[in-house]
Amino acid sequence: MINKKDVEHVALLGRLELNEAEKEIYTQQLNDILKYAETLQSLDTADIAPTAHVLPIKNVFREDLVGQHLSNKQVLANAPDTEGNFIKVPKISSQ
DSSP, X not given: OOOHHHHHHHHHHTTOOOOHHHHHHHHHXXXXXXXXXHHHHTXXXXXXXXXXXXXXXXXXXXXXXXXXXXXXXXXHHTOSSEETTEEOOOOOOOO
């Protein structure tokens, strides 16, 4: 069973500031969650296959095709500043 002291400890670890009303609410909610988990533990799942997802998941990939690309001249024409064949960007300081 979760008590208010447990909630205060978790809040401290999470750097959360909780008032007294929130501590009471979270204590009750966490205890309700644990109670429900106990109910789930009592279910007979011997004939149930383990699953990571309830629905089958598959990735849908498109074929990688070579297409038309902009020329260097077209790309550089849109850049605010260039240097040779490159787009010039502001220097980022390490400060």
